[in-house]
Amino acid sequence: MRISRTFGFRIALGFVLLIIAIIINIIISNRIVANIRHTQQEVTDILNPTVRALSEFRNSVAQTKDVLQSWEFSGRDIKSPLLDKVSSILQVRMPAAHQQILDLSAGWDQEDREAYENLYAFINDSLFTHISRFISSLYLTPDIDSLTVSVGLPALLNSYRFTDLQLMDMIQKFEQKTTRADQDIQTYYKTSENIILINGIIMALVALIIAGLLYYSIVTPIKRYRNTISSMGRGILPGENLREGTDELGQIGSALNRLIQGLKDLSTFSEEMGKGNFKSDFKPLSDHDTLGNSLIQLRENLKTAAIEEEKRKREDERRNWSNQGIARFSEILREHTDDMDKLTGKLISELVKYLGARVGGLFLIRSGDKKEKEIDLVASYAYDRIKHLKKTIQVGEGLVGRCVQEGSTILLTDIPEDYIKIKSGLGEDDPRSLLIVPLRLHEEIIGVIEIASLEIFQEFQIEFIERIGTSIASSLSAKN
Numbered sequence: 426m427r428i429s430r431t432f433g434f435r436i437a438l439g440f441v442l443l444i445i446a447i448i449i450n451i452i453i454s455n456r457i458v459a460n461i462r463h464t465q466q467e468v469t470d471i472l473n474p475t476v477r478a479l480s481e482f483r484n485s486v487a488q489t490k491d492v493l494q495s496w497e498f499s500g501r502d503i504k505s506p507l508l509d510k511v512s513s514i515l516q517v518r519m520p521a522a523h524q525q526i527l528d529l530s531a532g533w534d535q536e537d538r539e540a541y542e543n544l545y546a547f548i549n550d551s552l553f554t555h556i557s558r559f560i561s562s563l564y565l566t567p568d569i570d571s572l573t574v575s576v577g578l579p580a581l582l583n584s585y586r587f588t589d590l591q592l593m594d595m596i597q598k599f600e601q602k603t604t605r606a607d608q609d610i611q612t613y614y615k616t617s618e619n620i621i622l623i624n625g626i627i628m629a630l631v632a633l634i635i636a637g638l639l640y641y642s643i644v645t646p647i648k649r650y651r652n653t654i655s656s657m658g659r660g661i662l663p664g665e666n667l668r669e670g671t672d673e674l675g676q677i678g679s680a681l682n683r684l685i686q687g688l689k690d691l692s693t694f695s696e697e698m699g700k701g702n703f704k705s706d707f708k709p710l711s712d713h714d715t716l717g718n719s720l721i722q723l724r725e726n727l728k729t730a731a732i733e734e735e736k737r738k739r740e741d742e743r744r745n746w747s748n749q750g751i752a753r754f755s756e757i758l759r760e761h762t763d764d765m766d767k768l769t770g771k772l773i774s775e776l777v778k779y780l781g782a783r784v785g786g787l788f789l790i791r792s793g794d795k796k797e798k799e800i801d802l803v804a805s806y807a808y809d810r811i812k813h814l815k816k817t818i819q820v821g822e823g824l825v826g827r828c829v830q831e832g833s834t835i836l837l838t839d840i841p842e843d844y845i846k847i848k849s850g851l852g853e854d855d856p857r858s859l860l861i862v863p864l865r866l867h868e869e870i871i872g873v874i875e876i877a878s879l880e881i882f883q884e885f886q887i888e889f890i891e892r893i894g895t896s897i898a899s900s901l902s903a904k905n
Contacts, residue, residue, distance in 0.1 A: 439635035446631055450624040457617040464606050464613070471532040472603040476596055478529060482522040483592040486548070489514050489556060490585045515556060537598070544591045552584040646674045653681060662688055691720060698724055743885040747892070750779055754893050758900045765901075769804035772897060773874070777806045780886055782878035783856065784845055788818070788825055789864075789872040789901065800829055800873065825873050828861040832870050834891060835861040838881060845877045858882050862890045864898035871898050 489511050496507040523545065530538045653663050666682050690708075698720075709717030757775060761768035769787050777785035786805040790798050802816040821830045828835050837859040845856055856877035864872035874894060876882075 436639065439639065442631055442635070443628060446624065446628045450621070450628070453620050453624070454617060457613050457620065461610055461613045461617075464610050467532070468603055468606045468610075471529055472599055472606060475526070475529045475533070476599045476603060478522055478525045479592055479596045479599065482519065482526060483589060483596065485514050485519045485522055486552070486585065486588055486592065489519075490582070490589075493556075493581070511556070515553065537595075541595065544588070544595070547591070548588050552581075552588050555581040555584050643674065646678065650674075650677065650681065653685075657685070657688070662692070687714070687717065691717065694720060694724075698727060743883075747885065747889045750889055751893055751896070753779070755896060758896060762900075766804070769901070773804045774806045776874070776890070776893075777876060780876060780878065780882075780890075781880065782876045783807055784877040786875045787872065788875065790820075790829065790870065791817075798829075800825060803872075824859070824861055825875055828863050828873050829870050832863055832865065834863065834887060835859075836882060836887065840877075860887060860890065862887070862894050864894045864901070866895070866898040866902050871902050 492507045492511050492514070496505055496511075526541065530541060533541075656663060662685055666678075666685075709721065712718075754772065754775065757771055758768070761771055769789075773785045773787040777783070784805075784807045787803055788800045789803050791801050798820050800818040800820065802818075818826050820826050824835055824837070838857060840856055840859050842855070845859065857879055858881045859875070859877045860882045862874045862876075863870045864874065874890060874897075876890070
């Protein structure tokens with residue numbers, strides 16, 4: 426499965442990474458805070474109260490000792506209020522302190538609970554027993570001598586010393602636990618600060634990396650696109666292609682590349698049209714390419730205009746050619762009015778040359794008393810035809826006779842073999858076209874002009890010969 430690399434995906438991925446980093450930071454911080462809270466709660470609810478309760482219990486035990494020692498030094502009066510104070514401590518304060526310790530011991534370690542239970546068993550079995558027996562003996566035997574009291578006190582004092590040492594050990598142990606807990610709290614705080622600092626640095630680096638990647642992948646291409654579009658706005662087309670890809674900017678780059686290539690093609694196409702090359706290949710960017718389709722339409726219009734212009738030029742050239750020819754042959758007709766042979770020879774030779782043909786002949790209908798008219802070859806140019814060794818043709822005979830008979834122009838492009846041979850520097854060739862035009866004066870045919878060429882006669886050339894044929898007919902008719 427191919428993952429989309431769109432910028433929306435990249436930005437979302439960047440935010441997901443930041444959110445994951447923040448969540449990790451929150452989880453770690455919560456754990457640290459929970460440890461701090463648990464440790465502080467342990468210190469506040471268990472360790473410190475335990476130290477105070479054990480200290481209170483120890484003080485109560487020590488106070489009984491101090492009171493008994495004071496009683497001893499004060500004369501050992503069995504009615505002394507000091508003994509009542511000892512009884513109050515034993516019956517009220519110490520049980521209350523013991524109960525508080527028992528309540529707190531629920532949060533202790535098993536080892537500490539067992540140690541206190543053993544200690545309290547000793548206190549209950551040994552210390553309390555010695556104190557109770559000592560006080561009871563005083564009340565039951567008021568006359569007990571000093572020696573008996575002196576004998577009971579050492580055992581009692583030994584129990585006091587042992588109890589005090591054990592309680593002191595337990596207090597010191599819980600004070601050490603409190604100190605370690607405070608140190609742990611400080612360590613947690615310091616660790617939390619370091620973790621928060623490290624996570625902050627990591628998140629800052631991640632944010633910088635994401636920002637750098639986004640800058641490189643978004644801002645840099647956008648700047649290049651901006652410069653490219655700005656250059657295009659000044660009419661400058663870039664030579665290098667922009668970055669392409671599957672993301673949004675890559676798609677923009679692809680679209681711009683297609684646009685730039687299209688504009689280059691348009692430029693080349695326009696240059697070719699400027700040179701008059703209307704066959705240059707060009708394809709619009711799409712069916713909706715307004716500029717490209719407009720240029721194609723412009724090409725068609727210019728092509729049509731060029732064709733029309735070329736046609737007009739050819740018509741002008743043909744018209745000028747025809748007018749110049751008419752003027753030229755009108756001049757020939759005016760110059761040679763006295764010599765018929767010279768006139769006809771000049772007319773046919775100049776006409777063949779002017780048409781770019783190779784062979785020509787001028788035929789006139791002979792006037793006479795015969796009922797059948799005869800057609801005579803009166804002038805020729807470059808003729809080499811066996812049939813024309815006989816210079817007289819009957820009307821209806823051959824192509825010339827048929828032209829006179831029908832009174833219409835004859836144009837042949839499929840000329841019979843051996844009809845005419847045209848001599849050139851390469852030998853003899855068969856003409857490609859043969860033109861026979863009647864010389865008409867009003868409705869009367871007075872002669873024929875026959876011309877053969879290696880090229881096909883054009884319509885304008887035929888029209889030209891027919892036009893000057895009227896002038897030649899008029900001129901030659903006046904001389905007969």
